[in-house]
Amino acid sequence: LVDWECVMGVNLVNQHLSFYTMTGVRKFDYPPSFSYQEPWWDNYRLLGDYIGRICMALSSGEQINHTLMLQPNTTAWMYFSRRVRNTEIDTIRTGFKNLVYRMEQHRIEYDLGSENVIRTLGSVDGKIFRVGKRDYTLVVIPPDMENLDRSTVDLLRKYMENGGQILSFTQNITRVDGKESTEVAELASRFPGKWQEADSLDQPEALALLALDDFTMTDHTRNGMLYHQRRILDDGQLLFLVNSHASSKASATLSMKGKYVTRFDPMSGEITDYPAEGKDEKVTFHVDLEPAGSALFAVTDQKLSGVNKYTPEPSIRNEVQPTGPVTVKRESENLLVLNYLDLKTPKTDLKEVYFMVAQDSLFREKGIKTGNPWHHRIQYKKNYLDLDSLFREDPGFEVSYHFTVNPSLKDTLLKSVKAVVEQPGLWQINLNGHPLTQSEDQFWIDREFPVFAIGKFLKAGENILTLTAPRMTVQSEVMPVYILGDFLVLPGERGFEIAPGELTTMGSWKEAGLPFYSQKVSYTQPFTVEKPGQVKYKISLTKWSGPLAEVLVNGKPAGLIAWSPYELDITRFLNEGTNNITVRVCGSLKNTFGFFYTKNNRWIFGPGAWNFGPAKLPSASGYFLLDYGMMEAFKVFASPAN
Numbered sequence: 001l002v003d004w005e006c007v008m009g010v011n012l013v014n015q016h017l018s019f020y021t022m023t024g025v026r027k028f029d030y031p032p033s034f035s036y037q038e039p040w041w042d043n044y045r046l047l048g049d050y051i052g053r054i055c056m057a058l059s060s061g062e063q064i065n066h067t068l069m070l071q072p073n074t075t076a077w078m079y080f081s082r083r084v085r086n087t088e089i090d091t092i093r094t095g096f097k098n099l100v101y102r103m104e105q106h107r108i109e110y111d112l113g114s115e116n117v118i119r120t121l122g123s124v125d126g127k128i129f130r131v132g133k134r135d136y137t138l139v140v141i142p143p144d145m146e147n148l149d150r151s152t153v154d155l156l157r158k159y160m161e162n163g164g165q166i167l168s169f170t171q172n173i174t175r176v177d178g179k180e181s182t183e184v185a186e187l188a189s190r191f192p193g194k195w196q197e198a199d200s201l202d203q204p205e206a207l208a209l210l211a212l213d214d215f216t217m218t219d220h221t222r223n224g225m226l227y228h229q230r231r232i233l234d235d236g237q238l239l240f241l242v243n244s245h246a247s248s249k250a251s252a253t254l255s256m257k258g259k260y261v262t263r264f265d266p267m268s269g270e271i272t273d274y275p276a277e278g279k280d281e282k283v284t285f286h287v288d289l290e291p292a293g294s295a296l297f298a299v300t301d302q303k304l305s306g307v308n309k310y311t312p313e314p315s316i317r318n319e320v321q322p323t324g325p326v327t328v329k330r331e332s333e334n335l336l337v338l339n340y341l342d343l344k345t346p347k348t349d350l351k352e353v354y355f356m357v358a359q360d361s362l363f364r365e366k367g368i369k370t371g372n373p374w375h376h377r378i379q380y381k382k383n384y385l386d387l388d389s390l391f392r393e394d395p396g397f398e399v400s401y402h403f404t405v406n407p408s409l410k411d412t413l414l415k416s417v418k419a420v421v422e423q424p425g426l427w428q429i430n431l432n433g434h435p436l437t438q439s440e441d442q443f444w445i446d447r448e449f450p451v452f453a454i455g456k457f458l459k460a461g462e463n464i465l466t467l468t469a470p471r472m473t474v475q476s477e478v479m480p481v482y483i484l485g486d487f488l489v490l491p492g493e494r495g496f497e498i499a500p501g502e503l504t505t506m507g508s509w510k511e512a513g514l515p516f517y518s519q520k521v522s523y524t525q526p527f528t529v530e531k532p533g534q535v536k537y538k539i540s541l542t543k544w545s546g547p548l549a550e551v552l553v554n555g556k557p558a559g560l561i562a563w564s565p566y567e568l569d570i571t572r573f574l575n576e577g578t579n580n581i582t583v584r585v586c587g588s589l590k591n592t593f594g595f596f597y598t599k600n601n602r603w604i605f606g607p608g609a610w611n612f613g614p615a616k617l618p619s620a621s622g623y624f625l626l627d628y629g630m631m632e633a634f635k636v637f638a639s640p641a642n
Helices: 002-007 024-028 045-057 073-078 087-105 115-121 150-161 183-190 204-210 355-365 385-391
Strands: 067-070 111-113 122-125 128-131 134-136 138-141 166-168 195-197 215-219 226-233 236-243 250-257 260-264 271-273 277-279 282-289 294-300 318-320 327-330 334-338 340-344 349-354 397-405 418-420 428-431 438-444 446-453 461-469 481-485 488-491 496-499 520-529 535-540 548-553 556-561 567-569 577-586 635-640
Touching: 002 045, 002 226, 002 236, 045 236, 045 294, 067 087, 067 134, 073 087, 073 115, 111 115, 115 122, 115 128, 115 150, 122 150, 128 150, 138 204, 150 166, 150 183, 166 204, 183 195, 195 204, 215 226, 236 250, 236 282, 260 282, 282 294, 318 520, 334 397, 334 488, 334 496, 340 355, 349 355, 418 438, 520 635, 556 567
Parallel strands: 067 111, 067 138, 138 166, 166 195, 397 496
Antiparallel strands: 122 128, 128 134, 215 250, 226 236, 236 294, 250 282, 260 271, 260 294, 277 282, 318 635, 327 520, 334 481, 340 349, 340 397, 397 461, 418 446, 418 481, 428 461, 438 446, 488 496, 520 577, 535 567, 535 635, 548 556, 548 577
């Protein structure tokens, strides 16, 4: 996503968001949080440095385009109404967006022109249509444009009279300043050779007008999602290429003015010369990009100094067979999420309800008609905190969470089990009638998530954890409770139950008893290698799922794998002989904090995704969880070092 944003012109990325605390419904506010709570946070510098280098590069020099495409904003405003939604606006938006995508797919370089900006900064100088400091030799009118501002028409008339060029995808501009007019049609008929019309961007005549003399890119794979941006520098050009297709590779041949091509690796910071052929003051080179891959190049007339020598990928490589089996280790405690509960107040006795339903019911009963005042809302000064005055005489309430412990779970494992309960200062906490005491200097995931040792009060079969609030407060958000320990979480009659066992094999975490687990699992294999200086070794992940994977060689960090082709050079970390290679797959908080009852088929989810759950606790099959884990053993490949 960040590559796509940057290649389209964004050069400052402000990621959303970082929580002070995840207490209450805040954890559901457009996750993830970019902070210490995330299991991948210790490794985030890799991506952070990448984004920083890309943004620095795309802030350097200037993007100089000579085609200006007008935006149909004034046309859309003609159809806007606050009372009735006009679908014509959707038609205009979709048509214009599709044209923009088609321009990108044809590698056409252009700027978008707002008539409001043109009114203030627009001018004409001979055959040049100027907006601020940018000069354009071609103006494009999109197909859904029906209206032009008077100031735009006047500038276009002067531009045409001076010999300017227009490419129009419509003959239907029938209004000026919103009033019916034939003025634009008459202007087009006056200059038939300069005001050219086309029905489609694919017409050869249209593409010929939009073609560039100093840059060509032949897209060999044509997956429809290969984008580029050029930046003009005093001593050359920068070229950023992005393949935004999630599953298809991209391949292209490029030709630009210059003599030398240098590749910058924004991930590592390395700078390497790149193979290219020069002819007639132009240089031609080929690029292959992985799915969701990108590349950054400099094209210059002078060879850059201090650049690493290009080393092609070896054409021959042999798989190194492991000398032992894969050992699997869960790195943190497993957990069970309790998000269905009983709620008892002087007026209400709800049984086995989803926590969001319970908390909204609680706040409404206590006088706040909108339910939880903190959910997807922003406090102004103390307007929500001041609501606490509603509850000064409140008699309180009780919340109970039920969960099952399989009778075969050994007492030694039971004793280490813990519970995480948010905001313990608001209620008395009991397990099976026994008061619980907060463990000192311990927290789980968030510093405001305290831990309680509950093992000595657990029993086989049903257990009940109870929160008793002496009075209602505006901060009394009824949240899930989390049970932690060295156990498996397996499907029960409804939901899940705590059962004995350990993760010992490769495969899906959720299928193996870690459905809510968010941390890391290590997979270790021994390999025997020849002298590393004479052979180059790469580790390759085949079937796996997770935000990223840490690689360790003989216990020492060797790097990270997070994107295609899911390989890492580990040569310099190996010793001659036997080496233990570990891949530590990292999860995410999605499976810990949910949402759980909406299918994961959208690109983004907001707080509303947590609002609804089944009326009663569903079976395990009713949960929609991401499938993390190492599904197939990783491989090591050897190839000649030179």
